Amino acid sequence: MKHNYKSIARCLSLCGTLAGLLLPATASADDAVVVPPLEERLQLCAGCHNPDGNSIIPENPKLSGLNAKYLNRQLKDFKSGDRASPIMSSIIPMVDESEFKALAAYFSEQKRTAGVSEKPDLAVLGKQIYDEGIIGSAVPACSGCHNEDGSGTDKYPRLTGQHSLYVSSQLTNFKSGERKNDPKAVMQTVAKRMSEAEIQAVSEYIVTLKEAE
Amino acid sequence: MKTLLSICVALLLPLQATVVVAADAQPPKVFGKKGYFWDEMTPERAAVLRGGGDPVKGKESFRGCQGCHKADAAGVREGVYPRLTGQHASVLIKQITEIRAGIRSNPKMLPFVEDPAIAMEEIGDIAAYLATLTSVRENGKGAEDMSARGKKLFTDNKCFECHGKNGEGNAAKSFPVVASQHYGYLLREMKWIKQGVRGNSNPDMVKAIAKFSQGDLEAVADYLSRLPDYRTVATPVASK
Numbered sequence: 001m002k003h004n005y006k007s008i009a010r011c012l013s014l015c016g017t018l019a020g021l022l023l024p025a026t027a028s029a030d031d032a033v034v035v036p037p038l039e040e041r042l043q044l045c046a047g048c049h050n051p052d053g054n055s056i057i058p059e060n061p062k063l064s065g066l067n068a069k070y071l072n073r074q075l076k077d078f079k080s081g082d083r084a085s086p087i088m089s090s091i092i093p094m095v096d097e098s099e100f101k102a103l104a105a106y107f108s109e110q111k112r113t114a115g116v117s118e119k120p121d122l123a124v125l126g127k128q129i130y131d132e133g134i135i136g137s138a139v140p141a142c143s144g145c146h147n148e149d150g151s152g153t154d155k156y157p158r159l160t161g162q163h164s165l166y167v168s169s170q171l172t173n174f175k176s177g178e179r180k181n182d183p184k185a186v187m188q189t190v191a192k193r194m195s196e197a198e199i200q201a202v203s204e205y206i207v208t209l210k211e212a213e
Numbered sequence: 214m215k216t217l218l219s220i221c222v223a224l225l226l227p228l229q230a231t232v233v234v235a236a237d238a239q240p241p242k243v244f245g246k247k248g249y250f251w252d253e254m255t256p257e258r259a260a261v262l263r264g265g266g267d268p269v270k271g272k273e274s275f276r277g278c279q280g281c282h283k284a285d286a287a288g289v290r291e292g293v294y295p296r297l298t299g300q301h302a303s304v305l306i307k308q309i310t311e312i313r314a315g316i317r318s319n320p321k322m323l324p325f326v327e328d329p330a331i332a333m334e335e336i337g338d339i340a341a342y343l344a345t346l347t348s349v350r351e352n353g354k355g356a357e358d359m360s361a362r363g364k365k366l367f368t369d370n371k372c373f374e375c376h377g378k379n380g381e382g383n384a385a386k387s388f389p390v391v392a393s394q395h396y397g398y399l400l401r402e403m404k405w406i407k408q409g410v411r412g413n414s415n416p417d418m419v420k421a422i423a424k425f426s427q428g429d430l431e432a433v434a435d436y437l438s439r440l441p442d443y444r445t446v447a448t449p450v451a452s453k
Binding site: 133135138140141142143144145153155156183184185186189 | 279280289
């Protein structure tokens with residue numbers, strides 16, 4: 001898992017504070033689950049993902065505009081451990097499964113902000129991979145499933161303007177098999193056929209994607 | 214006695230399991246291997262054919278295919294990925310199920326088409342959807358027009374008996390449409406059929422093209438790539 005450890009530390013200390021505030025309530029509720037109101041629960045997510053889901057920490061994904069079904073599935077996978085994440089695995093025990101739907105719905109309704117590429121010279125190759133795939137190594141075009149503007153569908157997450165650092169970390173994790181909660185193992189297949197350089201390039205293009213008007 | 218019996222059972226159980234695993238691990242019967250019968254109906258193919266297809270659902274299921282075959286299902290001009298538009302549903306079902314069964318060798322496509330990437334129920338839907346499409350993009354053709362030589366080879370070797378005079382194939386017999394397919398794809402597949410590496414080759418076709426030179430294969434591929442969409446030929450043109 002590729003992460004900037006400074007930001008993980010920043011995140012964890014914040015989460016720790018929040019956990020400190022929240023844990024007594026959860027611990028005393030062994031029998032009956034105490035579910036806080038959505039606004040309160042959102043504060044837990046906001047520390048890392050921003051209140052509107054447009055995370056400003058490049059290692060952490062933007063959740064805004066993600067399809068609710070996709071988000072819900074990710075939350076469930078974090079809970080079950082099917083998707084491993086050192087940060088989310090420490091947060092998710094505090095959240096009850098009954099809250100997932102509302103959280104997913106909330107973030108899916110937030111507007112995704114535009115992203116900025118810090119390596120725009122890579123975006124030319126990235127665009128070619130995104131739109132045309134890599135024919136020699138049978139990498140399908142990303143646009144085939146995620147749409148040309150990265151808007152995605154029920155099954156395929158929105159990529160538009162997503163942090164390049166996050167996208168490349170996920171592709172790297174799919175490639176290594178560390179992330180394997182893609183239901184059809186399709187992303188693992190795709191990422192395994194990509195080189196590190198191709199992963200970097202396509203991630204730099206994805207961050208520049210803007211929603212079609 | 215009871216102990217003895219349970220020991221026997223304990224000894225036998227793993228044995229039985231091994232046998233089952235070994236039976237499962239049997240490689241598929243492919244062209245060139247003993248026991249290969251061309252066009253042998255697999256249980257999955259039979260089930261898909263029985264189930265029919267819904268082109269509306271197929272459009273959504275096709276999303277997972279269009280990264281390579283493109284949103285218009287016309288593939289790529291260089292022919293690395295074939296044009297699927299207007300292909301007979303029966304042919305698409307045969308090819309997809311045989312790729313899934315490992316009979317047709319296609320390691321690049323397999324992970325995207327095997328279960329669970331594509332559920333069995335989706336195969337018929339995708340095939341029904343593709344059969345309804347017409348291509349608007351021009352297909353890839355040979356560098357130079359060799360259609361006269363290609364037509365002669367196609368005729369002399371009776372290729373039309375299966376693939377039709379207009380390259381329209383035969384839906385009932387699962388012979389593919391070859392008209393206006395990409396040149397590069399036709400050439401590659403003919404080579405693979407000739408070399409016996411496609412896995413699900415028809416022995417009759419292997420025999421028919423056994424003596425074809427590289428130039429012959431190129432000429433036939435070029436000829437077929439220049440044939441119009443058979444549906445435009447089969448439909449009578451309104452007289453002026």
